[in-house]
Amino acid sequence: MNIAIVGSGNIGGALGLHWAKAGHQVMFSGSRNPQKLDALVQKAGAKGSAGSAAEACQFADVVLLAVPWPEVERVLAELEQTLHGKILIDATNPLTTDFIDLAIGFSDSGGEVIARRLPEAHVVKAFNSVGANIIQAESKMFGGIVPTLFYCGNDVAAKQVVAGLIADSGFDPVDVGPIRSSRFLEPLEQLWVEVIKSGIQEEFIISLLRR
């Protein structure tokens, strides 16, 4: 599968490397720092390349959107034409400019805003509420447990593809319904922030436990 990383920061860069390792062809884009893109391409080896965001999206079957929320509208306006029929994985959180709160509430969500903005793309919300340290880690295992990665979206076929990519990045994909469930996945990121503030020392993830 050809994958575009739009926003090759801590989250996007790490996911691209996992997916390259899983055998996908990955084009990194959207870092303000060209050296960072070069370093990612080098790490990804034969499966990695770099380009503009538009080039990456033209190349891709699946696009990971991992830019800060204030950049989303600009980026989508630029890329809109290249995203028709593509699967877009939305890893953003609609944070207020002070990063303290979510800018969009229960009557709406960032995921829904993006899905409405791109009616011709298949938007799946995922990877928005897990620490970059966990996404970057080679092994995801917590003891014997493969941790959960929640995702949601309206297109069943697109979600199946994304579930595979979630598994390829080392997580256990759990489908939490339509894109509307972004209203519950976006606050999960804020809960994650509060857990960090609580002073927890270990690496952690918010996951399902099953028995």
Added chain:
Amino acid sequence: MNIAIVGSGNIGGALGLHWAKAGHQVMFSGSRNPQKLDALVQKAGAKGSAGSAAEACQFADVVLLAVPWPEVERVLAELEQTLHGKILIDATNPLTTDFIDLAIGFSDSGGEVIARRLPEAHVVKAFNSVGANIIQAESKMFGGIVPTLFYCGNDVAAKQVVAGLIADSGFDPVDVGPIRSSRFLEPLEQLWVEVIKSGIQEEFIISLLRR
């Protein structure tokens, strides 16, 4: 410690029994079915009793509020005078009347509404996003893991007390900040609903995993 259970349903009843077993004196109230209260008192043994909600709150140091959201205002209006200086554990979710959505969004939360309504009480949000089946279970362990129970509130001393009660009910208490974090704990209940809808067969809980 003397504990009032206001709303002795699946959640309130089970927590009361755990706390009685842990050595606390528990008064059950607020079930529409007197036989259900009798059954709880019988199970709780010497540590259990039943009364009106007002009697239970007068008796208690700590009050568990576990009634449906549409009843909250009526219940608080009735009990307000008995709650001065008490610790109130808010286990409610502000659901819309069709139970499909949260009625209060990111500019506010049910926990904050209750805290503003009771400025003389110490409100702690907890137990709002865990399945009754898990709360009822004798053992909370998932494999070797004690699962997380998130709680939040503005009063540090009250939160310490509630953390003890969370541990007494078999969970690992994790402090996620001020009562304002109810904005993130209440959507967690909706996420829980979506996980159930996904068709998961096992018992589950949304927890921290640490490593």
